[in-house]
Amino acid sequence: MDFPTLLQVLDSTVRLATPLLLACLAGLFSERSGIYDIGLEGKMLAAAFCSAATAAVTGSVWLGLLAGIGGSMALAGLHGLSAITFRGNQLISGVAINFLAAGLTVVLAQDWFHQGGRTPSLLGGARFEAIALPFAETLRPVPVLGPVYAELISGHTLLVYVAALLVPASWWVLYRTRFGLRLRAVGENPEAVDTAGVSVQATRYAAVAICGLLCGLAGAYLATALQAGFSRDMTAGRGYIALAALIFAKWRPWQALGATLLFGLLQAVALRYQNIELGGVGLPVQVMDALPYILTVVILAGFVGRAIPPRAGGEPYVKER
Amino acid sequence: MAADAGTGTSSAPAIELRCISKAFGPVRANRDISLVVRRGTIHGIVGENGAGKSTLMSILYGFYKADAGEILIGGRPVQIGDSQDAIRAGIGMVFQHFKLVEPFTVLENVILGTEDGALLKPSLAKARGTLRQLAADYELEVDPDARIEDLGVGMRQRVEILKALYRQADILILDEPTGVLTPAEADHLFRILENLKSQGKTIILITHKLREIMAATDTVSVMRRGEMTATLRTADTSPAELAELMVGRKVLLRIDKSPARPGRRVLEIEKLCVTDAQGIARLSDVSLSVRAGEILGIAGVAGNGQSHLLEVLGGMRPATGHVRIDGKELDLSGPGCDGRSRRAAGIAHVPEDRQREGLIMPFHAWEDSVFGYHSDPALQSAPGLMDNARIRSRAGDQMARFDVRPPNPDLAAQSFSGGNQQKLVLAREIERNPDLLLVGQPTRGVDIGAIEFIHRRILELRDAGKAVLLVSVELDEILGLSDRIAVMCGGRIMGERLASDTDETELGLMMAGMKGKAA
Numbered sequence: 001m002d003f004p005t006l007l008q009v010l011d012s013t014v015r016l017a018t019p020l021l022l023a024c025l026a027g028l029f030s031e032r033s034g035i036y037d038i039g040l041e042g043k044m045l046a047a048a049f050c051s052a053a054t055a056a057v058t059g060s061v062w063l064g065l066l067a068g069i070g071g072s073m074a075l076a077g078l079h080g081l082s083a084i085t086f087r088g089n090q091l092i093s094g095v096a097i098n099f100l101a102a103g104l105t106v107v108l109a110q111d112w113f114h115q116g117g118r119t120p121s122l123l124g125g126a127r128f129e130a131i132a133l134p135f136a137e138t139l140r141p142v143p144v145l146g147p148v149y150a151e152l153i154s155g156h157t158l159l160v161y162v163a164a165l166l167v168p169a170s171w172w173v174l175y176r177t178r179f180g181l182r183l184r185a186v187g188e189n190p191e192a193v194d195t196a197g198v199s200v201q202a203t204r205y206a207a208v209a210i211c212g213l214l215c216g217l218a219g220a221y222l223a224t225a226l227q228a229g230f231s232r233d234m235t236a237g238r239g240y241i242a243l244a245a246l247i248f249a250k251w252r253p254w255q256a257l258g259a260t261l262l263f264g265l266l267q268a269v270a271l272r273y274q275n276i277e278l279g280g281v282g283l284p285v286q287v288m289d290a291l292p293y294i295l296t297v298v299i300l301a302g303f304v305g306r307a308i309p310p311r312a313g314g315e316p317y318v319k320e321r
Numbered sequence: 322m323a324a325d326a327g328t329g330t331s332s333a334p335a336i337e338l339r340c341i342s343k344a345f346g347p348v349r350a351n352r353d354i355s356l357v358v359r360r361g362t363i364h365g366i367v368g369e370n371g372a373g374k375s376t377l378m379s380i381l382y383g384f385y386k387a388d389a390g391e392i393l394i395g396g397r398p399v400q401i402g403d404s405q406d407a408i409r410a411g412i413g414m415v416f417q418h419f420k421l422v423e424p425f426t427v428l429e430n431v432i433l434g435t436e437d438g439a440l441l442k443p444s445l446a447k448a449r450g451t452l453r454q455l456a457a458d459y460e461l462e463v464d465p466d467a468r469i470e471d472l473g474v475g476m477r478q479r480v481e482i483l484k485a486l487y488r489q490a491d492i493l494i495l496d497e498p499t500g501v502l503t504p505a506e507a508d509h510l511f512r513i514l515e516n517l518k519s520q521g522k523t524i525i526l527i528t529h530k531l532r533e534i535m536a537a538t539d540t541v542s543v544m545r546r547g548e549m550t551a552t553l554r555t556a557d558t559s560p561a562e563l564a565e566l567m568v569g570r571k572v573l574l575r576i577d578k579s580p581a582r583p584g585r586r587v588l589e590i591e592k593l594c595v596t597d598a599q600g601i602a603r604l605s606d607v608s609l610s611v612r613a614g615e616i617l618g619i620a621g622v623a624g625n626g627q628s629h630l631l632e633v634l635g636g637m638r639p640a641t642g643h644v645r646i647d648g649k650e651l652d653l654s655g656p657g658c659d660g661r662s663r664r665a666a667g668i669a670h671v672p673e674d675r676q677r678e679g680l681i682m683p684f685h686a687w688e689d690s691v692f693g694y695h696s697d698p699a700l701q702s703a704p705g706l707m708d709n710a711r712i713r714s715r716a717g718d719q720m721a722r723f724d725v726r727p728p729n730p731d732l733a734a735q736s737f738s739g740g741n742q743q744k745l746v747l748a749r750e751i752e753r754n755p756d757l758l759l760v761g762q763p764t765r766g767v768d769i770g771a772i773e774f775i776h777r778r779i780l781e782l783r784d785a786g787k788a789v790l791l792v793s794v795e796l797d798e799i800l801g802l803s804d805r806i807a808v809m810c811g812g813r814i815m816g817e818r819l820a821s822d823t824d825e826t827e828l829g830l831m832m833a834g835m836k837g838k839a840a
């Protein structure tokens with residue numbers, strides 16, 4: 001593999017890792033507060049649809065972004081309602097949200113746009129544009145570092161940079177602020193938080209809201225930056241991969257960055273090398289496409305070693321039996 | 322407020338509860354409870370398990386909401402809607418089951434909920450200083466940077482007390498604080514409480530140990546079945562009177578027993594070692610023996626290997642070393658290491674956690690009455706088919722003999738009280754007429770009336786020439802029931818004593834890791 005090819009693969013790694021990273025951080029906030037969220041997929045999908053539909057109609061990517069966040073947060077609120085207020089089963093609620101999003105997006109897309117469950121292709125201001133960082137072109141001739149800066153670091157859309165900044169920001173919020181302390185505590189032992197005079201429900205709702213916000217960014221990125229419009233099931237299991245990355249990362253922000261980059265790399269490789277010869281036998285395209293998902297299964301099957309989830313995770317907080 | 326606290330007899334009581342009621346579904350945990358706690362005193366609350374003590378205190382601390390009733394703090398009526406309100410009213414509580422965040426440090430646990438601002442740094446720095454001051458004032462040293470999960474129960478309790486003091490609690494509630502402590506740690510705790518009292522703080526001490534009430538409190542209130550039955554000055558009462566008030570009838574506090582007549586060696590344990598999944602040694606070179614017709618008591622603070630020992634003997638956990646029953650070697654790690662083979666070898670097991678290991682809670686009592694003995698042909702109508710009618714009628718008889726109330730085999734195990742659940746398990750195991758009975762925490766969470774009965778049954782088994790291995794964290798129980806006592810600490814046997822020539826102090830030292838003199 002030559003240097004330019006390597007750069008291209010890494011460049012697409014960054015693009016593909018971004019939605020995973022956003023969703024992974026979303027799950028991190030929710031699960032750290034003790035609310036399991038298998039509905040990342042559904043929220044992303046809803047956000048992708050809302051943002052694409054709004055951007056298509058209004059021509060504004062910003063309104064699209066807002067709509068995406070809104071759609072995702074509405075589903076997050078639903079999950080919160082069932083998991084926090086009504087103390088329901090969090091897995092079932094999450095699965096229900098995935099089904100709801102998968103069905104509703106296609107039906108609405110078909111009803112509104114009559115394009116076989118798609119939204120119209122987004123053009124111009126209805127999409128996020130690549131941002132050229134300062135001096136990208138000036139520095140390009142510098143050996144090695146120049147192309148790395150110009151190709152790999154510069155030239156992504158805004159949400160990629162936002163996602164990158166969200167990693168240290170999440171770390172800071174979780175480990176350096178009062179809110180983070182309470183959020184982590186409520187995922188480990190809600191009774192400790194309750195008896196310390198802090199509302200368990202409010203803390204968890206806040207965490208779920210952040211999760212909705214970040215899934216909104218992830219979905220909007222898919223439809224208005226990575227691609228140009230919504231198509232059915234366009235999340236393609238990214239919500240589940242983000243969950244696997246979350247476990248792989250042991251529920252920590254920096255590790256989440258590493259884990260999602262790894263999955264992004266696999267997706268990038270699969271995308272670039274659709275036909276690989278292994279010992280004279282040509283591997284079918286499907287094998288490469290399946291690679292990230294196979295890794296997900298391997299990781300979930302416990303390859304990661306001992307990952308201790310938040311102790312109160314998945315359990316509704318019930319004081320009186 | 323602190324200024325007149327010491328002389329507070331003339332001022333309003335620290336706490337006044339008026340007609341507090343609370344129901345959990347059909348269970349009326351508190352009925353019309355009224356209570357006055359005077360400022361600057363240590364006020365004890367005693368009552369059997371399930372009497373409603375924890376519920377009442379949790380209401381005072383805002384953890385539960387009362388269905389009806391009024392709370393007055395310092396003479397003023399207050400609404401306590403959540404723990405924040407209670408903290409603001411100057412109340413601190415150390416729960417029976419600690420409310421700590423295990424992966425957090427001591428400091429983080431202390432500031433949780435009472436941080437000074439949105440950023441943690443200043444709060445942590447301030448708490449560090451305050452903790453140092455509190456440690457100096459009250460002998461409450463604890464490493465502020467230690468993680469809770471690395472601390473023992475004694476230390477965790479200190480953290481809970483520090484949490485309350487950090488919030489400037491004037492009234493401190495402690496719910497069964499000594500259940501998990503060594504006698505030395507308990508003494509230390511009582512010194513701290515005296516010290517707090519002399520600073521004008523008001524303390525409510527919940528316990529079921531009458532000795533502690535007599536030693537530490539000024540006033541004592543007795544609860545029975547959700548009601549407050551009496552409030553007395555400690556100096557004017559006696560353990561016997563309190564016990565009677567708790568149970569509603571006269572009870573024998575001492576265990577009457579005849580001297581043991583030990584016979585052949587039934588159980589021999591040699592160099593037993595257990596290492597858990599994390600690579601921590603839980604049992605190291607444990608060697609013990611139990612004879613027919615004797616009770617060997619294992620004393621120790623919870624979590625020092627007693628549970629592992631029972632699990633190994635009961636076939637629930639593999640180990641290395643040797644265990645012989647009547648000279649026959651048991652399989653400690655191979656295919657013969659399971660509960661069924663152990664039962665076949667003549668071992669019956671009343672596990673420590675009866676709700677998890679002794680019973681299947683949603684099942685009927687008659688179904689629970691044969692667990693572990695399913696393969697007994699006497700219980701089957703044809704090979705592989707259970708003879709349910711017969712099992713049901715047998716269970717009814719058993720329940721009558723063991724005084725299970727109500728003696729109805731069609732009730733689910735979970736609808737019996739703790740004491741009656743324990744009797745169900747005991748009945749199943751003892752009626753099998755085992756050579757060796759393993760029994761863990763036989764009276765944990767059991768009411769006084771039932772304790773008497775359970776103790777008598779265990780003694781009867783001994784007098785019938787069976788060997789009994791008793792594990793309990795209650796020193797009184799160990800001293801009262803056992804003929805011989807072995808003390809465990811850190812997975813090792815610290816020493817063995819005859820029950821007749823040792824006492825609480827000596828055992829307490831050994832429990833804390835002091836090697837006993839060779840027996």
Ligand SMILES: Nc1ncnc2c1ncn2[C@@H]1O[C@H](COP(=O)(O)OP(=O)(O)O)[C@@H](O)[C@H]1O
Nearest residue numbers: 319320321345348350370371372373374375376
């Ligand atoms: N959270 C709860 N939900 C339902 N029932 C409860 C709860 N807490 C306590 N109870 C019931 O209330 C009664 C009183 O319990 P508790 O206050 O814990 O007694 P004590 O502390 O005196 O042992 C018991 O019958 C218990 O089963």
Ligand SMILES: [Mg+2]
Nearest residue numbers: 374375417497
């Ligand atoms: Mg209690």
